Amino acid sequence: MSKEFPSRWDVLEDNLHADCRIFEVYKRRFRRQSDGVESDFFVLDTNDWVNVLAITPNDELVLVRQFRYGTKEYSLEPPGGVIEKGENPIVAGLRELEEETGYVGKDARLIGQARPNAAILSNHCYFVLVEGVHKTAKIAFDEHEELLTELYPVQNLKSMVANNEITHSIGLNAILKLILHRGL
Incomplete structure (x- = not known):
């Protein structure tokens, strides 16, 4: 057949x-x-987007909690944002990580991508893994941003997803890529 x-x-x-x-x-x-x-x-x-999976030396994932206008709720998700036209996704990811959380890192690599909603969106979202991050920079929120940075053990991610602690669909895609990448 x-x-x-x-x-x-x-x-x-x-x-x-x-x-x-x-x-x-x-x-x-x-x-x-x-x-x-x-x-x-x-x-x-719209431009492509990036989500950053930033891991501390203690194997904690850096997440942000922010108000989302579409749902009128707070959302727990990986830091990320818009990739400027012609910008490398890894460069954009490192920039967004620093601006939103104050964390920086050098060991960054692309571990996947997805179409956020192929029915109505034209763009991609790239997933950048940055390991060994440290908080050293000053946060530089965009005009409409106000985020709380939180750290979670990587080993707890599956239960956080199962318990609906993380519900942002692009963030879930990013975390799935991390779980697959790490073989968790």
Whole structure:
């Protein structure tokens, strides 16, 4: 039995619908190749993102707790942010780590990536592992940021995920990559 992929869709129109500071909303008209069905879809076009899995010498993961406007709740998640156009994800990760937490490290490497929500988002999120981090820098929050830095033993991550202590989906992806990378 052969596997067949669903029919591809061709872009017929691609129009900027709204510019919303951190992303642009595009209205895209698609046509399915198999039967000619056409429909409009809205896509959020934004820069790529980075999540940083920063590990202290005591094998603790640096997480941040911050208010999230979408859920109107506090969220516990890895530090991270926007990758500037043309910026290397590792460089962006180290920058975001320092700005948001004051932690710095040199042993950084990319351990994965994911599509945050392929149904409506065009970007990637990269996962950067930084080991042996130390708090040495001053925190430099962006205008709309106010974060609390917290340390958690890496060995507790699975139970934290199971107990819904971490619910941010991109953060969960990052932690899964760390668990797989470490063979936990």
